[in-house]
Amino acid sequence: xxxxxxxxxxxLLSVVFWLVLGATVMINLAAPSDAxxxxxxxxxxxxxxxxxxxMPWRPGRGRRLxxxxxxxxxxALGLTGAAGTxxxxxxxxxxxxxxVYGMRVAAAILAVFGAIMVVVMPVVYGRTIVEALxxxxxxxxxxxxxxxxxxAVLRARHLAERxxxxxxxxxxxxxxxxxxxxxxxxxxVIKVGLENAERFRDSRPxxxxxxxxxxxxxxxxxxxDARRWVRALRPLALNGHLGSAALQRLADSFTGTGxxxxxxxxxxxxxxxxxxxxxxYRVLQEGLTNALRHAEGExxxxxxxxxxxxVVLVVADDGKGRDDDHGHGFxxxxxxxxxxxxxxxxxxxxxxxxxELRAELPS
Numbered sequence: 001x002x003x004x005x006x007x008x009x010x011x012l013l014s015v016v017f018w019l020v021l022g023a024t025v026m027i028n029l030a031a032p033s034d035a036x037x038x039x040x041x042x043x044x045x046x047x048x049x050x051x052x053x054x055m056p057w058r059p060g061r062g063r064r065l066x067x068x069x070x071x072x073x074x075x076a077l078g079l080t081g082a083a084g085t086x087x088x089x090x091x092x093x094x095x096x097x098x099x100v101y102g103m104r105v106a107a108a109i110l111a112v113f114g115a116i117m118v119v120v121m122p123v124v125y126g127r128t129i130v131e132a133l134x135x136x137x138x139x140x141x142x143x144x145x146x147x148x149x150x151x152a153v154l155r156a157r158h159l160a161e162r163x164x165x166x167x168x169x170x171x172x173x174x175x176x177x178x179x180x181x182x183x184x185x186x187x188x189v190i191k192v193g194l195e196n197a198e199r200f201r202d203s204r205p206x207x208x209x210x211x212x213x214x215x216x217x218x219x220x221x222x223x224x225d226a227r228r229w230v231r232a233l234r235p236l237a238l239n240g241h242l243g244s245a246a247l248q249r250l251a252d253s254f255t256g257t258g259x260x261x262x263x264x265x266x267x268x269x270x271x272x273x274x275x276x277x278x279x280x281y282r283v284l285q286e287g288l289t290n291a292l293r294h295a296e297g298e299x300x301x302x303x304x305x306x307x308x309x310x311v312v313l314v315v316a317d318d319g320k321g322r323d324d325d326h327g328h329g330f331x332x333x334x335x336x337x338x339x340x341x342x343x344x345x346x347x348x349x350x351x352x353x354x355x356e357l358r359a360e361l362p363s
Contacts, residue, residue, distance in 0.1 A: 041080040098150035186222035260299040267306030287315025316356040
């Protein structure tokens with residue numbers, strides 16, 4: 001039943017729908033009407049109440065027939081005694097039609113509705129041809145307005161998706177470069193060590209075995225590094241969808257490393273800019289990786305808190321902490337610059353127990 005809480009449905013439209021429908025019902029019940037039109041009106045209201053929760057707001061979500069059914073119900077509301085208050089519902093229905101079917105198909109469906117109205121109103125509701133044409137023309141003006149709004153929203157959605165895709169691609173390329181440098185360094189040292197072992201094998205066999213042993217240790221380190229990068233890159237490949245769900249997947253990907261990993265979200269989650277989402281992702285990744293490498297603790301916890309005007313991510317472990325004399329590594333320095341560029345702040349240091357990394361970004 002999660003589709004009843006469709007995140008693509010604009011919350012403001014839900015408020016408008018229920019307020020307008022409620023006002024329309026109150027006005028209709030207060031006005032005199034014959035029993036037949038009153039029954040049709042209330043049946044139409046019940047139909048709209050049933051259709052609203054299941055209306056899709058993106059193409060490909062199924063239930064496509066709900067959009068034209070809702071528009072037909074909104075049009076019928078005006079014909080059964082809405083006294084003009086149903087116009088916002090018509091706007092919503094036309095806009096939804098464009099979201100679900102696209103501009104061209106929506107325009108064709110609206111043209112069909114207009115033609116049907118010109119025929120039906122004189123026959124069923126006793127309107128004259130002139131009255132039917134005037135009402136259809138008024139609805140056509142509303143249709144042009146709503147289609148223009150829908151076009152702007154659809155274009156903004158498309159641009160937002162492109163920004164997200166490009167941001168994720170840029171982040172993936174940057175992480176791939178870091179992975180290349182990290183693992184490439186290990187492989188270079190292994191290559192040199194094995195070449196030395198080959199050169200020393202006759203004249204200095206002990207030194208040759210030392211080089212082989214060192215190459216073995218570096219190979220183990222390179223494999224561990226590669227596994228960490230694979231775990232870190234995997235959430236980025238999930239269609240570019242980030243947010244708390246991807247952070248949770250990132251935390252789950254560290255399961256089985258010998259350290260207990262937990263992640264939680266507090267406060268009411270809000271959509272964030274793609275850059276902010278990726279920075280939070282990298283902060284959690286850096287905190288988990290550093291805890292695994294250096295903390296020598298038993299557990300690490302990530303907490304994403306949505307507070308008023310800001311979002312805070314804290315990654316804390318129960319390990320030994322760090323020696324302040326060593327300063328911050330390149331990873332933390334680079335993250336601090338990225339957080340600062342977004343107007344936030346990154347702090348790190350020893351806590352009451354273990355090490356804590358805290359990123360605070362405006363939202």
